[in-house]
Amino acid sequence: MIGYFSAEQIRSAEEATGDLLERGVLMGRAAHAVAEVVAAELRSRSGGCYGRSVGVLTGAGDNGGDALYAAALLRRRGVRVEAVLLGGDRTHAAGLESFRRSGGRVVESFSAGIDLVIDGIVGLSGKGSLRPAVAALVESLTAPIVSVDLPSGVDADTGQVNVPAVRAAVTVTFGALRIAHVLAAPQCGRMVLADIGIDAHEPTLRQLTDAEVAHLWPVPGPSDDKYSQGVVGIVAGSARYPGAGVLCSGAAVAATSGMVRYAGTAGPQVLSQYPEVIATEEPEDAGKVQAWVIGPGAGTEDTGVRRLRYVLDTDVPVLIDADGLTLLARHRELVVGRSAPTLLTPHAGEFARITGTELGADRVEAVRGLAAELGVTVLLKGRATLIASPDGDVLVNDAGSSWAATAGAGDVLSGVAGSLLASGIPAPLAAAAAARVHALAAIAASAGSVSKTAGGAPIGASALVRAVSPTLRVLLSGKTRDDAAPAGWEDGRR
Numbered sequence: 001m002i003g004y005f006s007a008e009q010i011r012s013a014e015e016a017t018g019d020l021l022e023r024g025v026l027m028g029r030a031a032h033a034v035a036e037v038v039a040a041e042l043r044s045r046s047g048g049c050y051g052r053s054v055g056v057l058t059g060a061g062d063n064g065g066d067a068l069y070a071a072a073l074l075r076r077r078g079v080r081v082e083a084v085l086l087g088g089d090r091t092h093a094a095g096l097e098s099f100r101r102s103g104g105r106v107v108e109s110f111s112a113g114i115d116l117v118i119d120g121i122v123g124l125s126g127k128g129s130l131r132p133a134v135a136a137l138v139e140s141l142t143a144p145i146v147s148v149d150l151p152s153g154v155d156a157d158t159g160q161v162n163v164p165a166v167r168a169a170v171t172v173t174f175g176a177l178r179i180a181h182v183l184a185a186p187q188c189g190r191m192v193l194a195d196i197g198i199d200a201h202e203p204t205l206r207q208l209t210d211a212e213v214a215h216l217w218p219v220p221g222p223s224d225d226k227y228s229q230g231v232v233g234i235v236a237g238s239a240r241y242p243g244a245g246v247l248c249s250g251a252a253v254a255a256t257s258g259m260v261r262y263a264g265t266a267g268p269q270v271l272s273q274y275p276e277v278i279a280t281e282e283p284e285d286a287g288k289v290q291a292w293v294i295g296p297g298a299g300t301e302d303t304g305v306r307r308l309r310y311v312l313d314t315d316v317p318v319l320i321d322a323d324g325l326t327l328l329a330r331h332r333e334l335v336v337g338r339s340a341p342t343l344l345t346p347h348a349g350e351f352a353r354i355t356g357t358e359l360g361a362d363r364v365e366a367v368r369g370l371a372a373e374l375g376v377t378v379l380l381k382g383r384a385t386l387i388a389s390p391d392g393d394v395l396v397n398d399a400g401s402s403w404a405a406t407a408g409a410g411d412v413l414s415g416v417a418g419s420l421l422a423s424g425i426p427a428p429l430a431a432a433a434a435a436r437v438h439a440l441a442a443i444a445a446s447a448g449s450v451s452k453t454a455g456g457a458p459i460g461a462s463a464l465v466r467a468v469s470p471t472l473r474v475l476l477s478g479k480t481r482d483d484a485a486p487a488g489w490e491d492g493r494r
């Protein structure tokens, strides 16, 4: 698991080091890590350090202190350093003295031709939008930016990206990852986690590694047959939206070796693409299943309510998506007190329909609140997917790309997660593993190859279904990166 911590948790971990914090040892280590990363960036971007120029933006706190000490270290490597002190006379005094002694210059605005900027404006204590003078300066920056701890303007705990906020090429953080590093991953750029000797425990958010996803993915054993691995029933698609049934069923077929039953009026279309599916019109006639998926393109009329009631009356796990969620918003009582797990997979709009209020900045609290209120697992979709259990545990997955933002991609996710539920995996883990594979499949489909991790072209949801199997082949062979963190994540402890 990769853990993400709140600002308060990080501060407690820092305070627990006592002497190290007070003597400035932690800040020294943090500054050293920043200097190392900036030096490496200068080498790769401008061919070296000597004679290159770095601009430093500092605010009124310790984030600025880190940046000034780092600049002093860079000065000793022959880098020209100049600083704009946005915190005025509240600038970190010892950091500023070290900067000045090293030969750093304090300026009103950066000289032309700066190679790189260090963002030490605000870190853990940043609140709300950047102040106007700071905002104007941030908007005018064109050089690549290395952010200290967090890109300034991004909230550490909610990941809210204020306008403007720094968009970093690299973010260097210390001791443990902050919540914003996953919820605002695109704003952070490449992540570097430096060990400064602090220990944080019990993260607020956790993310499965690829190795963990591979480990829990169902693989048939010698005594397995089509039934023993779990049969998933799909109530999706309709005469009006047959595609949702096709995408959802196809994803379920690809995700595990168990059997897929289809119940709905898009049976002929589903069978024409996936002849291995067993189709009926009504879930009552489908035969035994170990989990249901209900909702994608299934319609919101009375038959929909009847079918929803039927599957929720069973004692197997049920995943509710799309139209199923619209119906659920009118009949919330249907999920309360079920004996088997229920998994809701709303996007932001569906989430607001169920709760009656728009999603605010704090998505973690919102998803946790709904899960606790209804006693269900909730997967909230987006670039970063959040999965809350009724007991308050929250899992996260940053997709690493946004290629999955395409019509029908949610139907694919439902099919994958539903087949994992049918195999007996607990709802939160099934949801998190499905989200991870969905995200990897989107990258693979877009790049045209599972071995590429960047680049690519737009995809449709059909391509996403086709990429599920090749993605699993690589994942199960253990060849993918052994962490599930945002693309380019790097552990500076080495």
Ligand SMILES: NC(=O)C1=CN([C@@H]2O[C@H](COP(=O)(O)OP(=O)(O)OC[C@H]3O[C@@H](n4cnc5c(N)ncnc54)[C@H](OP(=O)(O)O)[C@@H]3O)[C@@H](O)[C@H]2O)[C@@H](O)CC1
Residues within 6 Å of the ligand: 014, 021, 026, 027, 028, 030, 059, 060, 061, 062, 063, 064, 066, 121, 122, 123, 124, 125, 126, 127, 128, 129, 130, 131, 134, 148, 149, 150, 174, 196
């Ligand atoms: N503790 C440790 O051991 C270690 C800590 N470390 C480092 O310390 C950092 C935390 O430092 P910190 O707590 O001093 O606060 P920081 O984030 O620099 O903010 C400073 C000031 O900014 C202001 N401000 C707020 N919002 C604003 C806005 N929107 N726009 C503009 N200004 C705004 C606000 O001042 P105000 O004007 O509101 O009084 C606030 O007081 C942490 O991120 C890490 O880099 C490392 O050295 C490792 C060891």
Ligand SMILES: Nc1ncnc2c1ncn2[C@@H]1O[C@H](COP(=O)(O)OP(=O)(O)O)[C@@H](O)[C@H]1O
Residues within 6 Å of the ligand: 322, 347, 380, 381, 382, 383, 384, 385, 399, 401, 402, 403, 404, 405, 406, 407, 408, 409, 410, 411, 412, 413, 438
């Ligand atoms: N910006 C994004 N980056 C990565 N993945 C995204 C992004 N936006 C949406 N997704 C993912 O794509 C899927 C979209 O689902 P949904 O909104 O239900 O679409 P549909 O109803 O058309 O199937 C979800 O799995 C979601 O997490």
Ligand SMILES: [K+]
Residues within 6 Å of the ligand: 063, 119, 120, 121, 122, 123, 147, 148, 149, 150, 151, 152
């Ligand atoms: K910063």
